[in-house]
Amino acid sequence: MPEFEPNIVCFACNWCTYAGADMAGTSKFQYPANLKIIRVMCTGRVNPEFVLEAFKKGADGVFIGGCHPPSDCHYVNGNLKARNRVQIMKLLLAQLGFEPERLRLEWISASEGEEFSRKVREFVEELKRLGPNPLKESSTR
């Protein structure tokens, strides 16, 4: 059986992490192809429902990338709103039987291409340890 390859949805803010991911590209910092980025203007745009929906539809992990607190956020404090939401979502995920580690929030600036690729590699490794989305497991059992 081939090795489990996690499927990851990433929400990246236009100003920091999306640009950081572009920087990883221009600098050719390699990382596994498991993560796909959805561009948002700010991590504050990420409605918790999008995250729950991603898990419901089979995502093995959700990665949210924004600007470094306290002051890098292009919209002043959208990143802090995202952080609050992620904390609550992690509690909720645990109650729903998901490992909270499947939701990861990282601060990656436009210049941190290497950091972005490293965080993706780390997350993929972590999800490989955790195994597939528990919903997928229960449906195949």
Added chain:
Amino acid sequence: MKGEPLKEPPKEPVKVGVFICHCGSNIAGTVDVKALAEFAGGLPGVEFSTHYVYLCSDPGQGLIKESVKRLGLNRVVVAACSPRMHEETFRRTVREAGLNPYLLEVANIREQCSWVHMNQKEAATEKAKALVAAAVVKSLYNEPLEPLTLGVEKSVLVVGGGVAGIQASIDLADQGFKVYLVEKQPSIGGHMAQLDKTFPTLDCSSCILTPKMVEASRHENIELLTYSEVKSVEGHVGSFEVTVLKKPRYIREDLCRACGICAEKCPIKVPSEFDMGLGERKAIYIPFPQAVPLKYTIDPAHCLYHTKGVCRVCEKFCPEKAVDFDQKPVEVKLKVGAIILATGYDLYDCSQKYEYGYGRYRNVITNLEFERMVSASGPTSGQIIRPSDRKSPRRVAFLQCVGSRDVNSNKYCSRICCMASVKQAHQVKEKDPSSDVVIFYTDLRCFGKGYEEFLERVQGEGIKVVRGRVAEVVEDASGNLRLRYENTYLGEVFEEEFDLVVLAAGLIPSDIKELRTILKLSTTPDGFLAEAHPKLRPVETFTEGIYVCGAAQGPKDIPDTVAQASAAASRASALLAEGMVSIEPITAEVDEDRCGGCGLCVQACFFNAIELEVKEGKRKAKVNQVLCKGCGVCGATCPSGAVKMRHFTDEQLRGEVEAILSTVRR
């Protein structure tokens, strides 16, 4: 919208065209573009899909336009490089094809796919399919948007009064635009004012700079705000509201004639910052004789009246009664259409290189200290001396790359220090042809116009260059310095004694963290301000209407700095001359039928862009389209799905999630 199925896309028959770019082999070398185009052709709503070698080229854009017209396409998906690179280009293409530019969607399959999965071709192709599928779904919900058009203030704020800021200011002022030049020091001039001669022409630095300083101060369109700092910036391109804090000089600028009697009488001596601590100034001072404006300043950290409440001698002797101890900081409000950042550099702190002994050994100095020493108007009147015994040094060593090209400090090359040291070596030889001068270098990078020729000339003067980094400097009791180094051409370790060691300190970005936070500007990994694109938009930042030039953007010499300053001025003047600017219509709107008037969005919006208004007895949220910055925080906050974040709607983002997860076969 809780758990509801996705809303149906708009009723009109949607016809999506998908255009996949090879980018030469940048994309096609990793992603199977043919398979990708076939896959895209089968996606719901897609009428047409194709791939092409360079979509951004003229024929590439022509292919898009021709296809739109021929097939009546009404949505376009371009799968190519990052939208941060060419979204604007393709929006123009789409507009020229007769569609609203916001009906374009870009799938980033280069920076975020082919370039980062170069050895995983199959996985990269699968990922590209997911990204294209997401872009196609998003495009189905794209709606035509009309940019807001606003007027542009015909004025510019230039931050930083070094040669970059001065050049940019004069260029803009000459074109008839009002310029506010803000400098935090008491005088404009920057680092260039500290230099003695400039390479490779050996022009006297002051003789080139001083006339420009005077021109800037006398220009009818330039308002100098020295000893001032930018405190806050609100607004947006075309209309920035700036607050500048003017620090108190405790001298009335309108009265001071710079006669200097006050400084003569002042009892307090302080190391002069301008002279790099090699000379002294008084607590009431002008930084250097050619300062602009030529007005005295009281340094409250050292003034006896400020620290101990006594003295006021300057006040007593000032013939013009210009001293005013009651001066308070003043806030100046400005309205400008554009901002140019010319905040320059600082010197690397050489004491961090413990092995070179800077700060511990008296005869180890930096290149900027050498400049002050060799300057005829400097603290030694142009004599090169050893600080320990004030004797003329007979043996001088220049150590390159201190704080540059070094994994333990800064990886980047500071670009000016090779030529600066070569020039300074020449100056040592010029004063004493019998002296021994050695430059210890990593690589001698003399890349500019006339630079290599200058190196050759100076080497002909008997200057020795040694390839190798000095490992250690040790001072003996007489103040002499023993250098231990490897000559990497010979592969041998040597020890040699010198009288004076000059460290070629690297350039680091000025400490502008506060300003960067105010303006939300990003940096490159080296800490210098990031340009929007190194080749295509070298003086723009990612924030529209804000430009960067000089060493704020990266280490550079004076010719490059001046050229870039003129470039920044030129970009800013293009904006101002146009007189109108379009603002991204990516803003929020409220569906009044769904809005319950709870006001959570009002609390969530940092920009006060949402208000509750009463309509037919019910509270409804309303978005101010000019104030809205388009972050979408309100959209994620609204419990009833009433906020529509244009171009990033709930349907679009949920659709992207679903497309990604249903495409990948894992």
